[in-house]
Amino acid sequence: MSRYKSAPAILEEMISMVMSLDFESKVFKKDVITVADGTEAVVKGGRDLFSLVRDVFQNTNQIGVIGWGSQGPAQAQNLRDTLEGSVVKVKIGLREGSASRDEAEKAGFNQEDGTLGEMMEVVGESDIVLLLISDAAQTELYPQIFSAMKPGATLGLSHGFLLGHLTSVGDSFPNNINVIAVCPKGMGPSVRRLYVQGEKVNGAGINSSFAIHQDIDGKATDFAIAWAIALGSPYCFQTTLESEYKSDIFGERGILLGAVHGIVEALYQRYKNEGMSAEAAFENTAESVTGPISRIISKEGILAVYNHLDSSGKAKFEAAYIAAYTPGKEILQEIYDDVACGNEIRSVVNASGRYDRFPMGQIDGTEMWVIGKGVRDNRKEETIPLNPTTAGIYCATMMAQIDVLLEAGHPYSEIVNESVIECVDSLNPYMHFNGISYMIDNCSNTARLGARKWAPRFDYIIKQQAFTALDGNQPLDWKLVENFKTHPIHAVLSVVGEMRPSVDISLG
Numbered sequence: 001m002s003r004y005k006s007a008p009a010i011l012e013e014m015i016s017m018v019m020s021l022d023f024e025s026k027v028f029k030k031d032v033i034t035v036a037d038g039t040e041a042v043v044k045g046g047r048d049l050f051s052l053v054r055d056v057f058q059n060t061n062q063i064g065v066i067g068w069g070s071q072g073p074a075q076a077q078n079l080r081d082t083l084e085g086s087v088v089k090v091k092i093g094l095r096e097g098s099a100s101r102d103e104a105e106k107a108g109f110n111q112e113d114g115t116l117g118e119m120m121e122v123v124g125e126s127d128i129v130l131l132l133i134s135d136a137a138q139t140e141l142y143p144q145i146f147s148a149m150k151p152g153a154t155l156g157l158s159h160g161f162l163l164g165h166l167t168s169v170g171d172s173f174p175n176n177i178n179v180i181a182v183c184p185k186g187m188g189p190s191v192r193r194l195y196v197q198g199e200k201v202n203g204a205g206i207n208s209s210f211a212i213h214q215d216i217d218g219k220a221t222d223f224a225i226a227w228a229i230a231l232g233s234p235y236c237f238q239t240t241l242e243s244e245y246k247s248d249i250f251g252e253r254g255i256l257l258g259a260v261h262g263i264v265e266a267l268y269q270r271y272k273n274e275g276m277s278a279e280a281a282f283e284n285t286a287e288s289v290t291g292p293i294s295r296i297i298s299k300e301g302i303l304a305v306y307n308h309l310d311s312s313g314k315a316k317f318e319a320a321y322i323a324a325y326t327p328g329k330e331i332l333q334e335i336y337d338d339v340a341c342g343n344e345i346r347s348v349v350n351a352s353g354r355y356d357r358f359p360m361g362q363i364d365g366t367e368m369w370v371i372g373k374g375v376r377d378n379r380k381e382e383t384i385p386l387n388p389t390t391a392g393i394y395c396a397t398m399m400a401q402i403d404v405l406l407e408a409g410h411p412y413s414e415i416v417n418e419s420v421i422e423c424v425d426s427l428n429p430y431m432h433f434n435g436i437s438y439m440i441d442n443c444s445n446t447a448r449l450g451a452r453k454w455a456p457r458f459d460y461i462i463k464q465q466a467f468t469a470l471d472g473n474q475p476l477d478w479k480l481v482e483n484f485k486t487h488p489i490h491a492v493l494s495v496v497g498e499m500r501p502s503v504d505i506s507l508g
Contacts, residue, residue, distance in 0.1 A: 023041065023221050023238055025043070026221075027052055027056055028052065028226075029044070030042075030043060033413070034495060035412040035413070035491075035492045035495055035496065036491060038412075040237065040411055040412060040413050041237075042235050042237045042238075042413060042499070043235070043236040044234070044235055045205065045228065045229040045232070045234050045235060045236060046202050046203045046234065047198065047203070048202060050082050052226070053229050053230045054086040056222050056223065056225075056226035057088045057128075057223075061089065062088070062089045062126045062128075063083075063088060063089070063090050063091070063127070063128045064092075064093050064123060064128070064129045065091070065093065065132060066092075066093040066122065066123060066132055067094070067131070067132040067134070068092065068104050068132075069134055069188070070187055070188040070189075070442065072100075072133075073103070073104075073107060073188060073192065074188040074189065074191035074195070075130065075158070075184075075188070076104075076109065077107055077108075077192060078192065078231045079227075079230050080108075082229075082232075089114065091109075091116065091122055091126065092104050092109045092115065092117070092122070093119040093120075093121070093122030093123060094116070094119055096119075101116070104116055120144060123145055123149060124148040124149070124150065125150075126150075127150070127154065128156055128223065129145070129153060129155050130158070130227075131145065131155060131162070132158055134352075134446070135162070135348060135444065135446045136348065138162045138165070139165045139349055142162060152177065153177050154179075154180060155173070155177050155178065156180050156181065156227060157179070157181045158181065158182060159181070159183060159248060159444070160181060160241040160243075160245025160246075161245055161348075163241045163245060164242075164245045164246075164249075164339075164342060165345055165349070167342070168342040168345060168346065173213070173214055176216065178214055178216055178217065178220040178223065179241075180213065180214075180220050180224040180227075181213065181241050181244060182209075182228045182236075183208055183209045183211075183244050184207070184208045184233065185208065185421060185426065186206040186427065187426065187430070187443045189430075190427075191205070193506065193507070194206055195232035197505070198232050198502075201502050201503050204234065205232030205234050206231070206233060206501065207233050207235045207237070207501075208233040208236050209236070209244055209417070210227075210228050210236050210239070212238075213240070234501065234502060235499040237414065237499075239414050243411075243414065244414075246336070246339050246340055247414055249446065250332075250336045250339045250404075251401065251422070252446075252447040253335045253450040253454040254335060254401045254419075254454075255394075255398045255419060255423055256418075256422060256427055257427065257447055257450070257451035258450055258451040258452075258454035259328070259397050259401070259458045260423075260428070260431075261436055261440070261451060262456065262457065263289070263390075263393055263394055263462060264286045264368075264390075265366075265368060265455070266463050266467070267284070267285040267462075268281045268282060268285045268286070268368045270463075271284055278367065278368075278371045279374070281368075281371075282368060282371050283375060283384060283385060285368075286372060287372075287375065287379070287385075288384060288385055288386060288387045288391070289394055289428065289431075290432035291381065291432060292385075293394060293395075294423070294424040294428045294432070295424075296308055296386075297420065298421075298424040298504075301494065302398060302399065302490065303484075303485065305317075305391050306484075306485075308386060309386070309391070312388075316388035316389050317391055317395075318392065318481045319392065319470055320389040320393045320396070320466075321396040321481065321484060322476045322478065322481060323392075323393075323396075323466040323469035323470040324392065324397060324462060325480050326400075326465075326477075327461045327466050328393075328396055328397040328400040328458070328461070328462075329404065331457050331458060333404055335454060336404050336408060347449075348445075348449055348450070351449050352449075362437060363441075363452065369435050369437070372435055376435070393466060397458070398419060398420065402419050402420075402489050412489075412492045412496065416493060416496040416497070417496075417499070420497075421497075421499065425500050429504075430442060440452075
């Protein structure tokens with residue numbers, strides 16, 4: 001008997017959220033997907049819809065893209081390319097003296113043609129303001145930004161962090177603007193790379209969630225969907241701004257970035273202690289996760305990793321899964337609780353205030369990642385091992401993250417994108433290509449800080465609890481294996497998995 005609630009029971013608990021997520025578009029077709037005996041609405045994107053995007057923005061003179069961090073370059077260029085030939089100007093807004101000005105100019109934005117300007121001026125003159133500066137900068141500058149915006153304009157966010165901060169300080173958005181969000185399920189460079197690759201493949205890109213937090217004129221929903229499709233999103237699924245920041249900040253501290261770093265560090269040391277060479281230990285940890293494990297999950301689902309193993313491998317997977325699931329879930333629940341109550345948001349704000357004295361250090365200077373460079377240089381993809389112990393611990397942590405989000409009432413489409421598709425199709429390929437820092441440090445400062453803070457916690461708890469259980473010093477709960485095999489997420493993945501990018505990201 002599975003300990004998981006039935007799909008109807010889960011859906012009953014989520015009924016208020018599902019009702020609040022029912023949206024209507026005047027322009028775009030709403031598709032319905034069946035997930036675990038329930039349904040969720042999504043919008044399918046594609047380049048064939050770019051003409052509709054231009055129609056939605058036909059009365060928009062200017063979209064101001066504020067900031068040039070992780071998301072800014074990709075979103076600005078994708079929007080510009082999608083809207084080419086329309087009346088809409090895409091203009092970058094940067095602070096005076098910004099070090100990013102040269103990069104923006106190299107990407108084709110400049111003052112001479114009016115596509116590059118000072119931040120607050122661009123905010124004040126834009127009909128749609130996409131606020132893509134760092135989360136810390138948003139918490140510092142939002143009063144000025146709100147004051148500069150035109151009444152009736154639209155504020156666009158790609159992360160719900162600002163809402164979390166406003167809630168924690170008792171403030172709110174102005175009531176005379178639309179507030180929407182489009183949140184790509186991948187780092188900025190992935191958003192651009194897959195859009196470019198998609199020039200020859202309709203629908204290639206990164207999925208996005210969208211949220212309508214405030215709609216003053218009935219246009220917010222179509223603005224949000226058009227923005228998502230313009231970025232190249234093959235599928236757009238609705239969420240709320242609150243749900244997004246909770247799942248996103250939580251997820252990047254979990255299996256997306258922090259947990260995978262801690263897992264491979266712990267396993268690398270274990271395998272070396274068991275007598276593996278440093279090179280073999282790296283191949284059986286980081287390479288195994290970002291190679292065969294990620295590829296199988298991407299194309300076939302989480303359960304398929306287990307099914308690819310022989311009987312001996314399955315036994316090792318099961319033992320590792322059981323040993324790691326509960327310790328992993330303990331840390332993940334702590335992360336979720338800290339995000340939900342505002343502690344993690346305050347932690348990011350506080351850390352940002354220490355940058356001048358304590359800038360973020362490098363995370364790839366240890367023996368493991370130095371060895372990894374040589375392994376990658378001599379890599380033969382077909383020989384990378386599917387290590388059953390590594391697979392068991394990685395899949396257990398991924399499943400624990402899924403369960404924390406399910407128990408908190410998040411919709412399946414959000415859970416699958418935040419905990420599975422983003423991992424294997426957007427982020428892990430970066431670690432596979434050039435190591436841990438290349439993955440984590442291509443992300444936002446909020447993500448980078450969270451990964452650095454929580455990765456050691458995963459490393460420690462895996463060593464202290466999962467490995468001791470695995471070595472026979474603690475009892476194993478074998479019911480967890482049956483729960484894994486019968487989990488409803490596998491059926492959901494078979495449906496929502498069709499929402500993965502239509503091409504594999506190319507980083508060569």
